[in-house]
Amino acid sequence: MDRSTPGAFWIALCGLFQLILCGSVRGSAGVAVNRASEPCSAPGRGVRRVVLVHGIYNSGRYMGNMKRLLKSRGWEVYAVSLKPNDASISFEAMAGQLDAFVRENIPGDAKFDLVGFSMGGLVCRYYIQKMGGYKRVRRFVTLSTPNHGTIWAWLSGRSGVREMRPGSELLRSLNADPEKLAPLDYTSIYTPMDLTIVPPDSSRMGVARNVISWVPLHALMVWLPGPLRAVEQALE
Numbered sequence: 001m002d003r004s005t006p007g008a009f010w011i012a013l014c015g016l017f018q019l020i021l022c023g024s025v026r027g028s029a030g031v032a033v034n035r036a037s038e039p040c041s042a043p044g045r046g047v048r049r050v051v052l053v054h055g056i057y058n059s060g061r062y063m064g065n066m067k068r069l070l071k072s073r074g075w076e077v078y079a080v081s082l083k084p085n086d087a088s089i090s091f092e093a094m095a096g097q098l099d100a101f102v103r104e105n106i107p108g109d110a111k112f113d114l115v116g117f118s119m120g121g122l123v124c125r126y127y128i129q130k131m132g133g134y135k136r137v138r139r140f141v142t143l144s145t146p147n148h149g150t151i152w153a154w155l156s157g158r159s160g161v162r163e164m165r166p167g168s169e170l171l172r173s174l175n176a177d178p179e180k181l182a183p184l185d186y187t188s189i190y191t192p193m194d195l196t197i198v199p200p201d202s203s204r205m206g207v208a209r210n211v212i213s214w215v216p217l218h219a220l221m222v223w224l225p226g227p228l229r230a231v232e233q234a235l236e
Contacts, residue, residue: 048113049106050235052079053098055118056087056160063117065223066231073232075113078105087119087160091170094160095126102127102136113139113235117222118197119164121145121188125174125181134180141187141234143221144194148175148202166202182207187234189227191215209234 050070052063060079067077080101082094106112114137116124121142127133128140146153149166156162163170189211190203196218197203204210211234213227221227 047076047110048074048235049076049078049110050113050115051098051102051106052077053114053116053120053123054079054082054085055120057085058117059085063115063222066115066228069228069232070235075235082120082123086158087156087164088158090159091122091126091163092130094123095131098123098127099131099133102133106136109136111136111138113137113141115141115143115231115235116145117143118145118218119160121147122164122170122174126170128184129174129177129180134184137184139185139187139235140181141189141231142203142208143189143227143231144191144197144200144203144218145188146197146202147171147188147205150197150202152196152198178205178207181205185209185234187211187230189213189221189230189234191218191221191227194218 052060052066054060054062060081063079067079070077078101080098082097102112114124114128114133116122122145124133124140124142125145125147128137146164149164149168149171151166153161153164153166162168165171186205186208188203188205188208190197190200191213192200193214193216194200194203211230213221213230215221215224215227
């Protein structure tokens with residue numbers, strides 16, 4: 001953890017709150033981390049694969065509600081866990097982990113869907129736009145992703161956090177090159193009540209279908225029924 005700035009305390013506090021909240025919502029249901037789920041596909045539709053990418057301070061377990069929902073609807077679901085999970089490494093390094101996970105778990109050149117929450121959405125974008133992921137991703141969904149940055153990123157000097165600052169070199173590069181996102185069925189889901197992604201409309205993208213979900217807290221975007229239904233509809 002970066003202890004060089006007072007703001008690091010608030011970022012750490014936010015992360016702790018998210019972890020506590022995750023535990024209270026998840027209950028006793030366990031979710032395997034970094035392991036492919038059992039194949040489950042709807043009759044006549046073939047195998048539909050989706051990879052879930054978590055946000056800062058989280059792991060694949062944090063996507064548990066979404067994983068269970070999508071499995072029940074016929075998807076073969078995978079949840080990656082990025083290490084470290086505190087944005088102390090660059091997005092290039094995190095996207096490299098996602099690329100390795102895909103190569104290990106998704107057979108050959110099979111197409112798959114990709115869902116990223118918060119920081120995870122930018123990890124997905126780096127993979128799609130900079131690592132050739134656009135050749136394999138079919139549908140792409142982000143939830144409360146700081147596509148144009150968040151002002152809270154100025155409170156830490158960690159590598160990945162710096163890259164989430166508004167106007168960072170990474171964001172300028174990604175947003176100047178949207179053509180690899182345009183052919184995808186891309187949906188950006190966000191809440192105007194978000195106090196972590198500031199301003200909340202930082203999640204909006206001109207090449208995306210922008211969907212508002214009125215959720216009162218950033219951390220709940222992958223747990224409450226509203227945004228989960230929005231993800232399911234986007235993937236359908």
